Amino acid sequence: xxxxxxxxxxxxxxxxxxxxxFGGRFVAETLMPxxxxxxxxxxxxxxxxxxxxxxNVYLKDYVGRPSPLYFAxxxxxxxxxxxxxxxxEELNHxxxxxxNNVLGQIMVARRxxxxxxxxxxxxxxxxxxxxxxxxxxxxxxxxxxGAVDVERQQPNVIRMEMLGAKVVPVQSGARTLxxxxxxxxRDWVTNVHNTFYxxxxxAGPHPYPMMVRDFQSIIGHETRxxxxxxxxxxxxxxxxxxxxxxxxxxxxxxxxxxPSVEIFGVxxxxxxxxxxxxxxxxxGRPGVLHGNRTYLLMDADGQIEEAHxxxxxxxxxxxxxxxxxxxxxxxxxxxxxxxxxxLAAFQLLSRLEGIIPAxxxxxxxxxxxxxxxxxxxxxxxxxxxxxxxxKDVPQVGDxxxxxxx
Amino acid sequence: xxxxxxxxxxxxxxxxRSAFVTFVMAGDPDxxxxxxxxxxxxxxxxxxxxxxxxxxxxxxxxxxxxxAGLRALKGGMTLxxxxxxxxxxxxxxxxxxxxxxxxxxxxxxxxxxxxxxxxKTAGVDGLIIVDLPPExxxxxxxxxxxxxxxxxxxxxxxxDDKRLPAVLANTSGFVYYVAVTGITGSAAADSKVVGAAxxxxxxxxxxxxxxxxxIRTPEAARAIAETADGSVVGTALVDALKGSLDAEGRATPxxxxxxxxxxxxxAQGVRGAKQAAE
Numbered sequence: 001x002x003x004x005x006x007x008x009x010x011x012x013x014x015x016x017x018x019x020x021x022f023g024g025r026f027v028a029e030t031l032m033p034x035x036x037x038x039x040x041x042x043x044x045x046x047x048x049x050x051x052x053x054x055x056n057v058y059l060k061d062y063v064g065r066p067s068p069l070y071f072a073x074x075x076x077x078x079x080x081x082x083x084x085x086x087x088x089e090e091l092n093h094x095x096x097x098x099x100n101n102v103l104g105q106i107m108v109a110r111r112x113x114x115x116x117x118x119x120x121x122x123x124x125x126x127x128x129x130x131x132x133x134x135x136x137x138x139x140x141x142x143x144x145x146g147a148v149d150v151e152r153q154q155p156n157v158i159r160m161e162m163l164g165a166k167v168v169p170v171q172s173g174a175r176t177l178x179x180x181x182x183x184x185x186r187d188w189v190t191n192v193h194n195t196f197y198x199x200x201x202x203a204g205p206h207p208y209p210m211m212v213r214d215f216q217s218i219i220g221h222e223t224r225x226x227x228x229x230x231x232x233x234x235x236x237x238x239x240x241x242x243x244x245x246x247x248x249x250x251x252x253x254x255x256x257x258x259p260s261v262e263i264f265g266v267x268x269x270x271x272x273x274x275x276x277x278x279x280x281x282x283x284g285r286p287g288v289l290h291g292n293r294t295y296l297l298m299d300a301d302g303q304i305e306e307a308h309x310x311x312x313x314x315x316x317x318x319x320x321x322x323x324x325x326x327x328x329x330x331x332x333x334x335x336x337x338x339x340x341x342x343l344a345a346f347q348l349l350s351r352l353e354g355i356i357p358a359x360x361x362x363x364x365x366x367x368x369x370x371x372x373x374x375x376x377x378x379x380x381x382x383x384x385x386x387x388x389x390x391k392d393v394p395q396v397g398d399x400x401x402x403x404x405x
Numbered sequence: 406x407x408x409x410x411x412x413x414x415x416x417x418x419x420x421x422r423s424a425f426v427t428f429v430m431a432g433d434p435d436x437x438x439x440x441x442x443x444x445x446x447x448x449x450x451x452x453x454x455x456x457x458x459x460x461x462x463x464x465x466x467x468x469x470x471x472x473a474g475l476r477a478l479k480g481g482m483t484l485x486x487x488x489x490x491x492x493x494x495x496x497x498x499x500x501x502x503x504x505x506x507x508x509x510x511x512x513x514x515x516x517x518x519x520x521x522x523x524x525k526t527a528g529v530d531g532l533i534i535v536d537l538p539p540e541x542x543x544x545x546x547x548x549x550x551x552x553x554x555x556x557x558x559x560x561x562x563x564x565d566d567k568r569l570p571a572v573l574a575n576t577s578g579f580v581y582y583v584a585v586t587g588i589t590g591s592a593a594a595d596s597k598v599v600g601a602a603x604x605x606x607x608x609x610x611x612x613x614x615x616x617x618x619x620i621r622t623p624e625a626a627r628a629i630a631e632t633a634d635g636s637v638v639g640t641a642l643v644d645a646l647k648g649s650l651d652a653e654g655r656a657t658p659x660x661x662x663x664x665x666x667x668x669x670x671x672a673q674g675v676r677g678a679k680q681a682a683e
Contacts, residue, residue, distance in 0.1 A: 016540065024540075024541060025538065025540050025541060026509060026536040026537065026538075026541060027536055027538060028464070028465045028535050028536060028538075028559070028561075029538050029558070029559045029560065029561050029563075029564060029572065029583070030465075030559075030561040030562075030563050030583065030586050030587075031563075032538040032539075032540065032563075032564075032568075033563045033564065033565065033568055034563065172468075172471060173461065173462070178462065182462050182463075182464050185464040185465075186464060186465070186466075186467075186588045189464075189465060189586060189587060189588055190586060190587040190588060190591065191586075192563055192586050193563075193586070287510045287513060287514060288508075288509045288510045288513055288536065289462060289510060290462075290464070291536075293513075296510075298510070298514065300514075301483040301484055301485075301511055301514065301515075302460075302484070302510045302511035302512075302513065302514030302515065303459075303460065303461045303478060303511070304461045304462050304510070
């Protein structure tokens with residue numbers, strides 16, 4: 001453990017957006033005034049009870065919150081250890097946790113008078129959530145998506161277009177999430193006067209990592225309350241998958257100062273950590289990209305390397321800066337799951353619980369088979385089921401069919 | 406501290422003309438051709454040279470400069486080799502100011518202190534780092550000034566009067582006014598609007614103000630030169646270079662002259678400008 005442990009793990013970031021050495025505001029001057037405006041607008045919104053009250057109405061009646069905390073009985077029996085609960089974020093409107101953050105940011109954008117919303121998306125879940133709320137509030141919506149992801153996540157592309165969004169396939173670089181974020185930033189620099197950039201994860205320049213975390217923290221707050229109601233105490237461990245890390249941060253943050261709660265993040269190990277993967281903490285080091293300092297996959301010259309994961313939502317060579325800090329302080333343990341492990345978990349949860357998980361969330365499920373059997377039957381383990389797998393059905397179906405031949 | 410940049414702008418002021426600043430990407434399309442282009446620039450009329458440090462994820466650059474960076478990286482360019490290129494250039498030219506322009510990550514990974522020492526030794530005069538706003542001055546700006554390098558800041562149409570003092574506070578050498586909100590290679594801005602913006606910046610600083618983004622032709626360069634202390638051309642040169650490559654993207658015998666000829670034409674434009682009344 002790091003000898004310079006903070007008094008609280010929940011007090012960050014500082015006023016310059018730093019979590020330890022991570023975070024910051026590494027952006028072009030054109031964007032800087034807007035980022036300062038956003039910081040102020042968000043601080044005002046946070047302090048305004050009417051803002052939270054309005055959010056709560058939409059969270060309940062439009063998103064469908066609270067999401068259930070479900071005891072996965074057959075999965076628990078199958079693994080023969082800890083008592084496993086699933087936080088059912090996949091039941092939210094639009095099918096993932098992404099909507100929690102998008103709702104918050106769209107409300108802030110409305111306060112700022114912005115009429116045009118842009119977003120980047122990997123798996124398309126954030127894009128769908130953004131397109132949905134733009135439709136609901138009558139805002140123009142442009143979604144940047146890597147051309148490779150447009151191919152492998154067709155159902156979500158069709159959904160976004162049905163919702164009235166313009167999907168721009170990004171042809172630069174590896175044509176995945178990183179490149180989508182580059183092009184979204186380029187759009188923002190160009191259309192800075194009327195455009196709000198709705199970032200989908202706990203990354204980017206300050207205040208995004210903090211703001212997105214705050215909007216996602218409803219996951220952890222509800223889990224705390226629900227577990228108290230069901231079991232009369234706190235959970236013993238939490239597990240969530242991590243690309244940029246917003247579903248994980250949302251679940252973890254309210255528990256960071258409860259030392260009895262073990263916390264595990266699961267990165268995407270792709271073909272394996274010695275081959276192509278997307279595990280920035282396991283295989284990267286600190287660098288600066290997309291507005292913040294954080295762990296990144298890169299070469300000796302500081303050039304960013306292409307990530308690989310079967311799951312488009314985790315296919316990113318970086319991670320939110322607060323995760324980098326929680327990793328270095330040792331408060332959260334970061335593990336990784338390969339494409340194969342995620343595929344197996346995808347099928348396991350489908351067969352045992354009748355829930356088809358998103359391939360992203362399947363990475364968290366995959367680590368249960370290592371963590372749950374080692375723990376006693378009264379150990380309460382919560383997995384964030386961050387998204388549903390409908391969007392992955394064609395891709396997984398093709399993979400499984402190819403293997404039968 | 407006085408750098409080659411300060412000396413060059415003082416000299417041009419005496420001559421009563423505006424500076425012509427050229428941008429080329431280090432290592433594009435290969436290290437040798439790139440050095441030959443660099444050596445040809447002063448003779449063709451470049452007063453100040455900006456050299457792009459290739460980066461995989463240039464978030465403020467348009468397709469042309471993105472592609473130039475990727476060609477350079479594919480050709481094996483690294484930050485270390487970029488510094489070596491400046492060293493080679495300095496063997497023949499000790500007067501033309503060299504400004505390195507790019508993104509922070511390769512420098513951060515090189516190590517800030519060793520980078521600054523090596524850059525100074527190589528003969529670099531200034532730095533423009535797109536993703537380091539004044540809010541992050543402790544990262545590189547302050548150490549660069551201590552190392553004797555100019556730290557040239559970008560001011561943009563979104564940098565209002567309230568913010569300008571913060572942007573100018575640790576700026577030296579010159580101020581780079583980005584004429585449009587957008588990425589490199591965007592459409593040109595109206596020269597009257599640019600003139601007003603330059604005048605606004607000059608109310609806050611005695612530093613020379615150069616204007617870039619969207620300048621592609623001798624006529625456009627002349628119009629800018631009439632209101633600003635310098636005009637920067639990048640994308641047009643990169644496009645000229647690209648147009649001279651063979652089908653596999655390799656240099657041809659025409660590559661160096663394709664860039665040098667355009668620089669000559671643009672320099673003529675700048676030199677034809679009537680200097681604005683001070």
